[in-house]
Amino acid sequence: MDARDTESTSPAAPRVAVVGAGTMGAGIAQVAAGAGHEVSLVDVAPGAAARAVDRLRAALARLAAEGRVPEADATAIPDRIRPTASMADVPECTLVVEAVPEDLPLKRSVLTEAAERQPATTILATNTSSLDVSALAEAVPGPERVLGLHFFNPAPRMRLVEVVSGRDTSAAYVMHVSALVRSWGKTPVHCASTPGFIVNRVARPFYGEAQRVVQEGLADPATVDWILRERGGFPMGPFELTDLIGQDVNLAVGTSVWERTGRDERYAPTTFQRRLVAAGRLGRKSGAGVYRYAADGTIEREEPDLLLAARLVGGPVERDPLARTLALLVNEAVDLVHRAEASAADVDLAMQLGASHPRGPISWGRQIGLDVVAEQLRRLDAAFPGGRYRPSPALSDGSLA
Ligand SMILES: NC(=O)c1ccc[n+]([C@@H]2O[C@H](COP(=O)([O-])OP(=O)(O)OC[C@H]3O[C@@H](n4cnc5c(N)ncnc54)[C@H](O)[C@@H]3O)[C@@H](O)[C@H]2O)c1
Numbered sequence: 071m072d073a074r075d076t077e078s079t080s081p082a083a084p085r086v087a088v089v090g091a092g093t094m095g096a097g098i099a100q101v102a103a104g105a106g107h108e109v110s111l112v113d114v115a116p117g118a119a120a121r122a123v124d125r126l127r128a129a130l131a132r133l134a135a136e137g138r139v140p141e142a143d144a145t146a147i148p149d150r151i152r153p154t155a156s157m158a159d160v161p162e163c164t165l166v167v168e169a170v171p172e173d174l175p176l177k178r179s180v181l182t183e184a185a186e187r188q189p190a191t192t193i194l195a196t197n198t199s200s201l202d203v204s205a206l207a208e209a210v211p212g213p214e215r216v217l218g219l220h221f222f223n224p225a226p227r228m229r230l231v232e233v234v235s236g237r238d239t240s241a242a243y244v245m246h247v248s249a250l251v252r253s254w255g256k257t258p259v260h261c262a263s264t265p266g267f268i269v270n271r272v273a274r275p276f277y278g279e280a281q282r283v284v285q286e287g288l289a290d291p292a293t294v295d296w297i298l299r300e301r302g303g304f305p306m307g308p309f310e311l312t313d314l315i316g317q318d319v320n321l322a323v324g325t326s327v328w329e330r331t332g333r334d335e336r337y338a339p340t341t342f343q344r345r346l347v348a349a350g351r352l353g354r355k356s357g358a359g360v361y362r363y364a365a366d367g368t369i370e371r372e373e374p375d376l377l378l379a380a381r382l383v384g385g386p387v388e389r390d391p392l393a394r395t396l397a398l399l400v401n402e403a404v405d406l407v408h409r410a411e412a413s414a415a416d417v418d419l420a421m422q423l424g425a426s427h428p429r430g431p432i433s434w435g436r437q438i439g440l441d442v443v444a445e446q447l448r449r450l451d452a453a454f455p456g457g458r459y460r461p462s463p464a465l466s467d468g469s470l471a
Pocket residue numbers: 089090091092093094095112113114115118169170171172173176180197198199200220221222223
């Protein structure tokens with residue numbers, strides 16, 4: 071019997087509240103209810119929480135009819151979620167997770183109200199993807215129990231949860247919530263409240279470097295995608311992936327990391343992507359992004375230039391899209407560890423589970439050789455000065471060997 075079974079048969083599974091019944095809140099409520107918790111789902115929009123439960127009930131009924139979830143779960147899970155429009159109706163909870171829109175004053179007011187209405191030991195979690203957990207905890211009574219619980223979309227399917235410590239978060243609450251998340255069948259990783267946390271920070275060069283390679287005229291997007299997919303082992307190339315995510319969404323995440331790092335050159339948005347977004351070429355959802363999409367979703371693009379790919383990969387690093395991307399991914403990852411914002415093991419796990427990278431960047435860097443990566447970055451830094459390619463001290467100081 072695993073922890074999930076224990077939770078689902080225990081009548082004492084503590085109550086959880088989720089505030090905001092949108093995409094993420096509804097998914098998080100489903101996960102908690104699926105693990106046996108009674109859940110309060112709060113949304114200020116009239117009827118929104120009840121509609122989210124109705125949608126879940128209908129979706130689970132369809133899955134049960136197809137034999138993909140047990141009949142009993144299809145009714146028991148939505149039955150455990152109590153929709154409400156006000157936090158005043160929420161009984162005592164062990165954990166409150168807010169998933170309201172990404173707005174600092176709004177989130178802070180939701181956390182403050184939760185702190186005032188709940189016992190002093192209730193854990194207050196934010197699902198923010200880009201705001202600073204320390205800033206969100208400011209002025210909230212008992213900031214030691216405020217932490218980030220960054221679920222990925224769709225929450226019921228994605229295993230990774232980033233557990234984020236703010237300046238005042240107590241280690242005991244982090245341990246408690248990590249165990250809880252694990253009992254929900256998820257894999258928690260821990261990090262400090264650094265811009266982009268682990269995944270949204272370390273993944274930046276996967277997108278940005280491809281855009282630069284195309285801007286420099288080294289290769290076309292279809293060839294770069296082919297190289298990263300077929301030679302790098304990534305499930306999707308950076309251009310097809312950003313077309314799927316939405317170029318506007320990807321640009322907003324990148325811009326947020328850039329702003330929050332004091333406009334560090336490493337994260338500077340590219341002209342290539344800004345132009346796409348300005349032209350309304352947002353990706354699949356708008357029918358065109360880097361590529362064009364037929365009405366049935368079929369991608370329309372040129373064939374990759376395989377002769378060019380063969381010339382670039384394994385050649386001088388300045389002209390090798392794969393080596394450039396890997397060197398920067400490794401650099402981001404070791405820098406995060408060097409700044410003590412996350413452990414090497416958690417960074418590797420997070421990039422595999424949260425971004426579907428075929429290997430963790432630290433283990434990849436060790437395979438390539440951290441000294442080799444450092445030398446590649448020095449050459450790139452000489453070819454393209456400005457700071458984007460500055461090697462992390464951790465590549466050379468032996469701490470990660
Ligand atoms: N969508 C994603 O892929 C994703 C992934 C990870 C994290 N996040 C983060 O999760 C959070 C929610 O994102 P989303 O995509 O689910 O948003 P959403 O717009 O789908 O849902 C937000 C919900 O919050 C409700 N709401 C607004 N103010 C409220 C209040 N004061 N009290 C209660 N409910 C309130 C809204 O009515 C809405 O139903 C954001 O911080 C976002 O950055 C989103």
